[in-house]
Amino acid sequence: MDYEQSSDIHTVAIIGLGLIGGSLARDLHARGVRVLGADQNADDLAAAVREKVVERLADDFADIGQADVVVLAVPVRAALKLLRTLAPRLADVRLITDVGSTKASIVRAAEELGLGDRFVGSHPIAGDHTSGWSASRVNLFADARVFLTPAPSASGRAIQLADALWRLTRPVPQTMDAAAHDRRVAWTSHLPQIVSSALGCTLAGENIAWSELGPGGKSVTRLAGSSPEMWTDIALDNAAQLVPALKAMEARLRQIRGLIANGKDTALNHLLADARTWHTPAS
Amino acid sequence: MDYEQSSDIHTVAIIGLGLIGGSLARDLHARGVRVLGADQNADDLAAAVREKVVERLADDFADIGQADVVVLAVPVRAALKLLRTLAPRLADVRLITDVGSTKASIVRAAEELGLGDRFVGSHPIAGDHTSGWSASRVNLFADARVFLTPAPSASGRAIQLADALWRLTRPVPQTMDAAAHDRRVAWTSHLPQIVSSALGCTLAGENIAWSELGPGGKSVTRLAGSSPEMWTDIALDNAAQLVPALKAMEARLRQIRGLIANGKDTALNHLLADARTWHTPAS
Numbered sequence: 188m189d190y191e192q193s194s195d196i197h198t199v200a201i202i203g204l205g206l207i208g209g210s211l212a213r214d215l216h217a218r219g220v221r222v223l224g225a226d227q228n229a230d231d232l233a234a235a236v237r238e239k240v241v242e243r244l245a246d247d248f249a250d251i252g253q254a255d256v257v258v259l260a261v262p263v264r265a266a267l268k269l270l271r272t273l274a275p276r277l278a279d280v281r282l283i284t285d286v287g288s289t290k291a292s293i294v295r296a297a298e299e300l301g302l303g304d305r306f307v308g309s310h311p312i313a314g315d316h317t318s319g320w321s322a323s324r325v326n327l328f329a330d331a332r333v334f335l336t337p338a339p340s341a342s343g344r345a346i347q348l349a350d351a352l353w354r355l356t357r358p359v360p361q362t363m364d365a366a367a368h369d370r371r372v373a374w375t376s377h378l379p380q381i382v383s384s385a386l387g388c389t390l391a392g393e394n395i396a397w398s399e400l401g402p403g404g405k406s407v408t409r410l411a412g413s414s415p416e417m418w419t420d421i422a423l424d425n426a427a428q429l430v431p432a433l434k435a436m437e438a439r440l441r442q443i444r445g446l447i448a449n450g451k452d453t454a455l456n457h458l459l460a461d462a463r464t465w466h467t468p469a470s
Numbered sequence: 471m472d473y474e475q476s477s478d479i480h481t482v483a484i485i486g487l488g489l490i491g492g493s494l495a496r497d498l499h500a501r502g503v504r505v506l507g508a509d510q511n512a513d514d515l516a517a518a519v520r521e522k523v524v525e526r527l528a529d530d531f532a533d534i535g536q537a538d539v540v541v542l543a544v545p546v547r548a549a550l551k552l553l554r555t556l557a558p559r560l561a562d563v564r565l566i567t568d569v570g571s572t573k574a575s576i577v578r579a580a581e582e583l584g585l586g587d588r589f590v591g592s593h594p595i596a597g598d599h600t601s602g603w604s605a606s607r608v609n610l611f612a613d614a615r616v617f618l619t620p621a622p623s624a625s626g627r628a629i630q631l632a633d634a635l636w637r638l639t640r641p642v643p644q645t646m647d648a649a650a651h652d653r654r655v656a657w658t659s660h661l662p663q664i665v666s667s668a669l670g671c672t673l674a675g676e677n678i679a680w681s682e683l684g685p686g687g688k689s690v691t692r693l694a695g696s697s698p699e700m701w702t703d704i705a706l707d708n709a710a711q712l713v714p715a716l717k718a719m720e721a722r723l724r725q726i727r728g729l730i731a732n733g734k735d736t737a738l739n740h741l742l743a744d745a746r747t748w749h750t751p752a753s
């Protein structure tokens with residue numbers, strides 16, 4: 188599939204113009220796609236309109252049906268609510284997608300609302316600790332992975348359209364089952380986020396300022412700066428997968444603490460070497 | 471104190487030409503200081519000599535007495551052994567320092583060996599996950615903090631010389647008690663390192679490759695690539711301070727896991743918001 192085939196995406200409505208939604212809007216706009224936008228934050232929306240990246244959607248979304256594609260780019264649980272609200276207006280839309288970090292619950296909701304044939308979840312792995320329209324930028328997705336999780340009843344046409352949408356921003360999306368997706372990101376994304384925030388809380392509890400850290404400590408705690416609202420949503424939505432991941436992390440820390448407390452240098456060295464081999468297989 | 475006063479540092483011997491020792495050698499060489507070098511790794515030493523940054527020290531360190539300053543830039547516990555070996559040859563040396571991440575044990579050893587009057591520990595906060603001569607570079611310390619931990623019997627002249635040594639590489643060193651130093655770095659440096667390595671081990675245990683992580687996960691696990699030997703030494707040497715820090719981190723993870731498992735969104739949001747406020751006070 189090349190860019191040609193995606194040329195039948197004329198109008199995309201994006202609700203939520205934060206880091207992900209805003210960056211998607213910028214890329215689509217740059218490729219000549221008409222972008223309709225909405226955001227709860229009036230300043231962010233005004234800025235996006237002023238920069239001529241998006242045209243304003245009606246407050247009640249009455250005009251959303253003119254879009255070929257609707258993208259929900261709001262926090263995970265907000266997206267669930269929004270999908271229910273919008274459902275009656277989406278009869279003519281050819282693809283409905285989202286950008287959330289968990290996929291099983293939104294896919295389930297789409298099926299329940301009778302939107303499954305046109306729903307394909309998206310998860311671009313491109314977020315960082317910044318947020319809002321001011322953080323959005325062109326080419327954010329250029330080197331990102333994007334996972335697509337079609338609803339069980341999604342049509343081939345809808346999947347093809349989702350694929351074409353993301354190829355407009357460069358990545359080649361990878362399709363996978365929503366539940367498998369959520370299991371995977373619990374480890375690859377949600378666990379690192381919670382670990383980083385937990386370390387931030389731990390240091391805050393000792394009255395150690397972020398500025399007192401060296402470059403390494405700053406790197407480990409970088410995600411502590413992420414949006415609390417967004418991550419509360421993700422963690423609770425994916426609790427079933429995330430809780431075992433957190434338990435595994437706690438067990439590992441306990442194990443290492445035991446080795447340190449008991450002066451087990453060989454075992455500790457092996458364990459740290461395993462971590463390094465994992466991080467830098469070539470070395 | 472300006473650079474003039476440090477001009478009486480003519481010759482510095484550096485044992486260990488890795489990231490820290492090698493970078494110090496490069497900076498001192500660039501300022502016209504004669505640098506004598508040694509490294510267990512014959513290739514690294516040969517490269518440093520070939521680049522004309524250092525002259526080779528005798529294998530038995532017989533010529534180390536000609537240095538004004540001796541810098542031990544080897545892992546923490548190796549530095550302890552090395553100090554004992556070198557002690558008889560250091561009678562004419564005006565300053566002995568190290569660059570290790572823990573300070574109480576080396577300061578104690580220096581006192582016991584009768585070197586306390588000329589021993590001032592150094593800890594430049596400039597390490598990252600790279601290592602070896604090939605990782606060393608000029609200006610590594612330009613924006614770094616450097617802590618100085620004088621032995622209890624250190625002379626004012628030795629402290630002044632240590633201060634002058636590091637000012638040659640740019641930073642303005644800060645003097646503090648060795649035990650207070652070790653307590654502090656247990657939280658600011660050693661805890662983030664172990665957390666990053668533990669997360670690496672946890673993900674390795676799930677067969678998740680480092681390359682599967684997004685930018686955030688890569689940031690949190692960056693330190694997992696650090697030298698296992700160096701960090702085994704540091705963790706065991708500073709076990710008394712590090713173990714309570716690890717316990718606090720485990721407790722925080724347990725707390726967050728409980729909130730997630732029980733769907734406590736308000737409390738979880740507050741906690742993640744605390745982490746963000748800590749990370750980004752202005753936001």
